[in-house]
Amino acid sequence: MKTFNSYKNPAIAVDLVVFGYHDKVLSALLLNRNEEPFKDGWTLPGSFLQMEETFRAACSRILQTKMGLSDLFLEQLYSFDDPARDPRGRVISVAYYALINPHAFNVVAGKMANDVKWFPVNKLPRLGFDHKVIFKTAVERLKAKILYYPVGFELLNDTFTMTELHELYECVLGIDIDRRNFRRKILDAGYIINTGTKRAGLKNRHPELYTFNKKLGENQFQLHIQIE
Amino acid sequence: MKTFNSYKNPAIAVDLVVFGYHDKVLSALLLNRNEEPFKDGWTLPGSFLQMEETFRAACSRILQTKMGLSDLFLEQLYSFDDPARDPRGRVISVAYYALINPHAFNVVAGKMANDVKWFPVNKLPRLGFDHKVIFKTAVERLKAKILYYPVGFELLNDTFTMTELHELYECVLGIDIDRRNFRRKILDAGYIINTGTKRAGLKNRHPELYTFNKKLGENQFQLHIQIE
DNA sequence: GCTACTTTGTGTCATAATCACGCAATTGAT
DNA sequence: ATCAATTGCGTGATTATGACACAAAGTAGC
Structure with a gap:
């Protein structure tokens, strides 16, 4: 029985849309990157999936190290496969979304980012990668979810x-x-x-x-x- | 700017739940494997994602080569990440489900399988990998989908x-x-x-x-x- | 205290949707 | 012609929804 991890495989990223509701506005957490690609640009927080890591574990790691957050509501959103979505090569993105009460948590930028900031969902800056698509998908999901789940x-x-x-x-x-x-x-x-x-x-x-x-x-x- | 495909990454599989409705029974297409792991056991049809392939392209390839099918309704279901889901090593599964009118297509087993057969959804055999979980997720999705989409x-x-x-x-x-x-x-x-x-x-x-x-x-x- | 103003809590009524049925129409078999 | 099975249509009770009116509770200004 052969093993397959010797193959050259696409990389797998886990990206997060973190929603917060603050001052009567729905916002999302964005990260200002301090390295290429999209250096100094805004993107969703994310990371490559490690070899033995589950998606949720990767989410927790991202939330903890990049923003100082833990124990949030998390749900898988969708997986994105555009071969051109990452300029570094083939990267699949498995996107999750999180819900957080911004009053109960303090967001802190980790050392891997210039900055972490809340942006109202209708005033987003330009986003790197295909993160605008991911974000829009998340908003649609949230709209559907709120109709039958106590968001x-x-x-x-x-x-x-x-x-x-x-x-x-x-x-x-x-x-x-x-x-x-x-x-x-x-x-x-x-x-x-x-x-x-x-x-x-x-x-x-x-x-x-x-x-x-x-x-x-x-x-x-x-x-x-x-x-x- | 570094590239990331030099890393050792988990493999990515695309697995399919193909639903058909036949003689007043909802069925799913299963494949009898002719190689390890789960040789001679039943699984969902699937394949590893190739380096420059989209998910849908992989689905089409699977449907065509393993079952002689083309141009079906396809929708992404969920991505599965249990590190133990594949005995060969770390494999992420991106699952899709398809809908097909069995009367309009003739299912033919490709050379990579012993057999391809329809199984009523409540009379499934034991499935390899975590495919039972994938299958149950697909049934739940279909139940939700039929309420607002002309399935x-x-x-x-x-x-x-x-x-x-x-x-x-x-x-x-x-x-x-x-x-x-x-x-x-x-x-x-x-x-x-x-x-x-x-x-x-x-x-x-x-x-x-x-x-x-x-x-x-x-x-x-x-x-x-x-x-x- | 009294009044003005704002926000919150309760009720009402017309309309629409759902549920649980009855019953007639159509067809082949006897 | 009659029967059994299936299909098509209708009806009334109940429930849900949408669009409101209005009362109650609180603060501020006089």
């Missing part, structure tokens, strides 16, 4: 107001959703739980605080919104 | 009866769907078009024949069925 659980604080959840949905989906119908839909689905406390110190009526219902299984919730 | 277009003949379409949905989803409500839903959505002709030669009432509405865009159709 807010990863993006918001542990407790949050109905308005915050509502704004998150409008922001991610890019559409207006009637505030009162949204409330009814979310509550009827048992999607979130009223903590019984209210947020104080605001100018107007103090909103009730909620947490996500962790007992809710997958596919228990579905927001019926027709995207276009 | 039947790929699996059925050009023209088909309402009953055939109905049975396909029940079969893929594994649930009972009320025949009359299904009909109304499908017709109201403009999902299919009545050809005006009927299928003759049957014992009972001759059913009308339909074709899929090719002008229907993505996401125009959604069957509201709560799985579980």
Whole structure:
């Protein structure tokens, strides 16, 4: 039985789209490269997959060493195969996306990058490689995901107001959703739980605080919104 | 700027789940291997990705050389990374799934396999590698896909009866769907078009024949069925 | 305290979609 | 002509959705 690792194989990169929700804006984390190719340009954080490493292990390594992050929600997005996507040669990219509450983590640029910064998803700079394609795929996935998975659980604080959840949905989906119908839909689905406390110190009526219902299984919730 | 193909990289395989619908049963195409590992065992058709090959090109090559098939519906499924998934060493698998009308194609085993055969999806033999996991992932994907994409277009003949379409949905989803409500839903959505002709030669009432509405865009159709 | 203003929470009603059926029409076999 | 099986069409109850009105709770200014 022959072994195959003696073959000349394409390299495998793992690239990450890290989403954060901050000041009513959905953002993504980008890295400013300090080496060629695309030196001083912005790209998604990523790295080559090591020989015995799983994809998730590579993701964790990237998040930890390049940005000082750990234990995020991670999901495989898609694998990209354009033979011209990397000027150095044939590199397959297996893309993952992560969700993070930017208030709960502090992003720090690792030594392998000039800088790490949040960019609002509709104000991205030019990206190296085929990372714009990867990014757009991730946004589409997130839009689909939020309709049947409690994405807010990863993006918001542990407790949050109905308005915050509502704004998150409008922001991610890019559409207006009637505030009162949204409330009814979310509550009827048992999607979130009223903590019984209210947020104080605001100018107007103090909103009730909620947490996500962790007992809710997958596919228990579905927001019926027709995207276009 | 260094190049990276000098590194020792994991190998990349492309594996395929080919679905067909035949005699009211959803089946998948499996290959009987004629070499180690898993010699004489059943696996999904697959191959190593060549250096300058796209995933789709690899899929076409596999379908053509191993089974004599071409021009199928193809969609990327998922990438699998278990370091122990291949006894020969580290091999990443990028899985695709295909849909085919078995009546329109003749499956022929290529010289690289002992045999190629259709297996009903709930009567699969033991599979080599991690192909059972890949297969289950594909079935889940197909169940989700059929709710908002005209999967039947790929699996059925050009023209088909309402009953055939109905049975396909029940079969893929594994649930009972009320025949009359299904009909109304499908017709109201403009999902299919009545050809005006009927299928003759049957014992009972001759059913009308339909074709899929090719002008229907993505996401125009959604069957509201709560799985579980 | 009273009023103005903003935000949050609750309800209502028309419309649309879904679900669970009944029943008639069409066909070949008897 | 009758029967059995299958297909096509319809109907009413229930539920979900969309578009609102309006009350309640809070702060600020007077």
